[in-house]
Amino acid sequence: MGNRGRGMSISDRDLAIKAAEAGAAVVRAHYGTSVVRFAKSAGDFATTADIEAEEAILGVLRAARPDDHVWAEESGRSGTGGSERLWLVDPLCGTLNFAVHNMLVAVNVALRVGTRVVVAASADPFAQEIFWTDGVDASVRRAGVDQRLVPSAESRLVDVNLDPPFPNESVFRAARLLAHERFVERFRPRVVSTTLAVAWVAAGRRAAYVTDGQLRDSVHFAAGIALCAAAGCVVTGIDGQPWHTGLGGLVVAADARTHAELLALVADQRAGGAGLPLP
Template sequence: MQRWRTMAEILAARERFEGPLEGWRPPRAHGVGLRPSGATEFSEQHFPLVNAHGHRLPAVVMATVVGHTDGTRAYRLSRAQVERAVEMLSPAEAYAEYDHPNLRHWRDRLLPAMEQDPGAEVVAVFVGDDAEESPDPAIDAFRAAFPDHAVAIAAAAAGAEVVRGMYGSELSHFDKSPTDFATEADIASEKAIRETIATYRPGDAFEGEETGRSGDGERSWLVDPLCGTLNYAAQTPLAAVNVALTTPEGTRVAASADPISEEIFWTDGVSTGSTTRAWVRKGGGDTALTPSPRTMLVDIQCDGAPDEPFLGGQLVADPALRRTFGPRVMSTTLALTWVAAGRRAGYVTDDRLTEGGGLEGSVHFTAPIAICQAAGCIVTDLEGNRLHTGRGMIAAADADTHRQLLDLVRPHLEATSE
C-alpha cells in the first residue's frame, strides 16, 4: 500500500488531488458531522472536529469524493463515500510529524457510528469566502461548532491573507509618531479580522490596535493586525498578525500568523500534564511546538521609548552576551513564536506598556506570550518575577537559558532604573 512519509510526499499528494478539480479553492473551514437518527436537526455537538484554515489534504480528499470545488456547501454522505475518503487519505498517516485528526475522525468514529445507527445523517461541510447565513441548517450548526481556537485561527488567517496580498505594494501611511505609523494593510487586516470574529462571536468585545475597543463583554479579542509595520512597509518580511481571546480567567486561546511564510502559531489554551498544547500550522497540518536553545540566538527588542532609560541597545552590544548568544533584532513579536518553535533560544524586551512596566493586556504581546507559555517556555519579567508584575519580559526556551539571560540583563536593568 502506498505511504506518504515526508512533507514533500504529502504536498505532492495534495497537488494530485487538487489538479483535476477545476475552479478549486481551498475552504476557509471544513468538517464532517453526524446527526444521530434520534435527533431531529443538526446542532453544534454533531461537529466535534472543525478545521479552520488548515488540513487542506483532508479537505481536497473529501472534496474529490463529493465533487466540491468552491464556496459554502454541505453534502450528505453515504457509507461508501466515507469509506472511499478514508482509503484515499490513509497513506498520509505514515507522515508522523503531523497529527491526523480527520483520518481518525472519519475512520474511528464516523464509520462505526454509521454501522451502529444506519439511519444517521452524515454531512461534509465546506465554508468558503462568503459569510452570509445558509439555508442549510447543517452549515449553521457547523459554524456554531467553531471552538474559540478555531475562531482565533480563522481570524488571524483572514488578516494574514490581506497583509500577504498587499505586501510589496505602494501603501499610504498614517502617522502615529515620528517613528511609528500604520498603513492601509494594517487597517484592512484589522477589518478582515473584526468581520471574522463578528461572524462567529458577535457578542464578544473587540480591541484592535487601529480601531480601539468596541463592545463591553467579559470576553475580549485583542488584535494587532500587523506587528512589524515598519519592517513590512520597507519590504522586510518579518511581521505577525496577532489574535488572542481574554477573559477574567486569563487568555483563553491565541493565534499568531506569519503572513509571508504562511505559518500560523496557535494554542487552544489547554494544558494536560506535560503535553505540549501549542502548534504551528503550515502546509495544511499542525506540528507541535518544541522550544530549544540549540540555535543560541536571542532576539532583543530595541524600539525603546526615546524619553526614558532603555536597556535594549546596551544589551545587544554587551560583549558578555555576545560570548554566549548571537543577538538579533527583529522588531516584531514574531520573535516570541520563534522561541516557542525552537528557532530562537530567547527573547528580551524592555517595553513598558503599563504604569508598572508590564505587558498585560497588550494587543501586541498577549497572543505570542500565550503561545510561548503553552509551548513550555520560561516567561518572566526582567527580574525573573511573574510576568506583568514588573518591567519588561524575558522569554527563554529552557530554565538554563533563562538563568543566563537574567544574569546578563541584571547590570543593564540596574543601570537604566530610575
C-alpha cells in the same frame, strides 16, 4: 480544542486561527504595493494593509462572537455589555518592515477571558504558517497540518527588541545588553522588529526574546506570550517577576538555563555592571 459556548458553532481556537488567516491574506495581497501611510504618534504609522487586515479580522470575530469585546490596534476597543471575553488584535506587527517590503511581520489574535489568555494565533503571512495555542497545546500549522511546538536553545540566537518606548531605561536598555561581555560569549543577537520572533522561541527557532515595556493587555505581545507559555518556555519580566507585574518587560527563553543567564545579565546592568553608557 478551544472552548465552545452555547450557540457557538466554531471553537475559540479555530476562530482565532481563522481570524489570523483572514488578516494574513490581506497582508499578502498588499505586499509590494505602494501602501498609503497614516500617521499615528511619535513617528509611528499605520498603512492601508494594517487597516484592511484589521477589518478582515474583526469581520470574522464579530460574525462568530457578536457579544464579545475587541481591543484592536487601529480601531481601539469595541463592544458593550459585561462580557469577560476580550479579543486582542494586532493586524500587522512589523508595519515599518512591511512598508519597506520586508516580509518579517506577524498577524496576532488572542482571546482573554477574565485575566487569562485562553487561545491565541500568530500568523506569518509569507511563510504561511499559523502558530496557535488553545491554552494547553501549542502547534504550528502548515498546509493544514499541525506540528507541536518544541522550544530549543540550541541556536543560541536571542532576539532583542531595540524599539522604544523604554520605561525602565534608568536600569535597563536592551542595547546595553548586546554590548555585555558575557552576552557576546554566550549568545548571538538578532533584531527582527516584530513579535513573530516571540513565536519563534516557542518553535525552537530562537533561544530567547528580550524586550522592555509594559506589556499587560498588549495586542502585540499577547499571542506570542500565550504560545510560549503553552509550549513550556520560561516567561517572566526583566526582573524575574511575572511579566505583567513589577518592572514589566519580557524575558522569554526556551529553557531555564538560558532564562537564568539572561536574567543575570539584566540584573548586572541594573546593578551598574553593564559598563558601556548609551550615547
